[in-house]
Amino acid sequence: MTIKKSPALVAIDGDAVVKEALRRIEQPSRRLFLQRSLTLGGLSLLTGCAIVDQDSVEHALMRVSRFNDKVQGWLFDPRQLAPTYPESMITRPFPFNAYYGEDEIRQVDANSYRLEVTGMVADRHAWTLTELRALPQTDQVTRHICVEGWSAIGKWGGVTFSSFLSRIGADTSARYVGFKCADDYYTSIDMPTALHPQTQLTLSYDGQPLPPRYGFPMKLRMPTKLGYKNPKHIQAIFVTNTYPGGYWEDQGYNWFGGS
Amino acid sequence: MTDSTHTIHPVWLRATHWLNALAVVTMTMSGWRIYNASPLFDFKFTKAITLGGWLGGAIQWHFAAMWLLAANGLVYLLCNVGTGRIVRKFFPLSPRAIVADLRAAFRGRLSHADLRQYNAVQRATYLFVIADAVLLVLSGLVLWKSVQFPLLRELLGGYEAARLVHFFAMATMVAFVAVHLAMAALVPRTLLAMIRGR
Known part of the structure; x- marks a missing residue:
């Protein structure tokens, strides 16, 4: 003993x-x-x-x-658009959802914010919020589907991601685009979805600057993927051929997570 | 060699039956855990009867067993049609025969002397549950890939309606299984036949 x-x-x-x-x-x-x-x-x-x-x-x-x-x-059709809805069908209030509670929402400072762009891209300069907001913007009213089963309709505005990718000279033959976020969340998507016309670098919600609860200053919105694939508070974007995984994906959620 | 005149259920039927049973149990139990993550109604399934432990685990089970359910179901349907069994076993079928056999069943007078013959209630019920399984697969496809299958999505009334369809098709399947098990318990020879073929 x-x-x-x-x-x-x-x-x-x-x-x-x-x-x-x-x-x-x-x-x-x-x-x-x-x-x-x-x-x-x-x-x-x-x-x-x-x-x-x-x-x-x-x-x-x-x-x-x-x-x-x-x-x-293989099933993903890059020309197949998610349905869009009239603004009268927007879910109010739009639900908050994250891997933490509402009391832990991260506050990002707009003035010191920089979006890092790295990996297989030609232009690696960091973007200020003013620069991002100066890019051409589009709106979409689409259905957000959560992995839990519920869904909600919201209105998001921002930069079409494919146009942003071509602006930074991204190598679109790469396999993945990865995201790192201010709330320590991280995820990654396939290049075909990144280039889908409804995939959006979102800067506004319902006509207002994106509020902290929905991912200030910027999130990625993809009506072709489940909620956990849509990262909020994005700080860094990288283009890579190395599988980057994701916060939930590494725990067992399906990586593609498409709908 | 098996004497074919004594064979009630061919091997392919017994194999697909039991593989389907496995798939249905796995799909249902993992589906209940997925339901619990965002209940449609004012109740949850007791955790002890669910599979997967957490939502991610349940989805992994569900999206693995779906291949077994779909592939096995396809083999069953192809064999059933290809061998002509579906015509021999399930038809003719008339509403009058169903009512008559239902009455006889409730009076305890429905004969099971020859298990090779399905009575009218069996014929109707088995055809109905095949259709229910097809509906489960189709509504499941809409929930999984609502953007990629727009026609199917609109036919079922959209994503949220497909959730309800999927739920009630599940409830119908569970009700069928309960009655099916009770019937097999009442006539145990049917269970033996589904295992041994005779």
Whole structure:
């Protein structure tokens, strides 16, 4: 039998401990591990046997999800437009949704804001909000479909993403466009969707500058993809051939996430 | 060699039946967890009877089992039509025969002496549940790819209407399974026939 030496508790900084604990709780991988343990617990009850290798089941499901990415890429018709609606059908209030609560919405300073553009592009200069707002803008009233099942109609305005990509001299033969956000969210999309005519770098909501709850100063709006593929508070855009993943995608949401 | 005169269900039918059962159970249980993420009505499914643990896991199960459901369903329909079984087993079928057999069933007088013959209620119910499964797949396609299948989306009345169609088609399927299991329990020979073929 071994006796553990009790650690020198007095030397520990209380605040640091709480901070570390909070950080660990917030780590999605830990939450996910717990959730998946529950799943497999349920599954073993279901089959009544001491189960199926957990990792191999997860691995197989992930592989099917990758296969589903390919099928969706193949089904995706770049000329097929999402339906648009009259303004009278806009959902009011439009729901807030993020991986955090409304009390944690990030505040981005408009004056110091710079949009970084990197990767396989010719022009890597960082954009100010004034420069972005000076680009030609279009509006769309489209349906936002959440992975949870609900949907809501909203009106977004901004720069057609394909025109922005050609303005920065993006290599459109690259496979992915990735996004990094001020709320630590990140995601990535396929190039055909990036070039879709309804894919928009959104700067306004319902005729007003995009409010913080919908992603000030700029989000990406794609009526051809589910909500979690539409990043808010975008700080950096990069064009790449290396799979960048995403916040939810790395936890098991389907990467293509198209509708 | 199997004596074909004694075979009630050919091998392809039994295989597709049990694969379909697996697909339906997986689709339903994972579907319930997906439903719970944004309930259409004022209730949720008890977590213990759902599959996937969290929304992302449930979607992975749902979008994996959908291939089994669709591919197996297609094989079933092709074999059924190709062998002429669908005509032999399900027709003729008249409303009068259905009412007569339903009456007999409620009086406990419906004969199951020859399991190779479906009575009129069975014929109608099995055809109905095949149509329900097709509706589940089509409404599911609209929920998955509402932009890519505009015709289907408009036929079902749009994305939100397709959610309701998908839900009620699921409820219909679950009701069928409940009755189907009760009937199999009442006439256990039918279960044996679906396993052994005789």
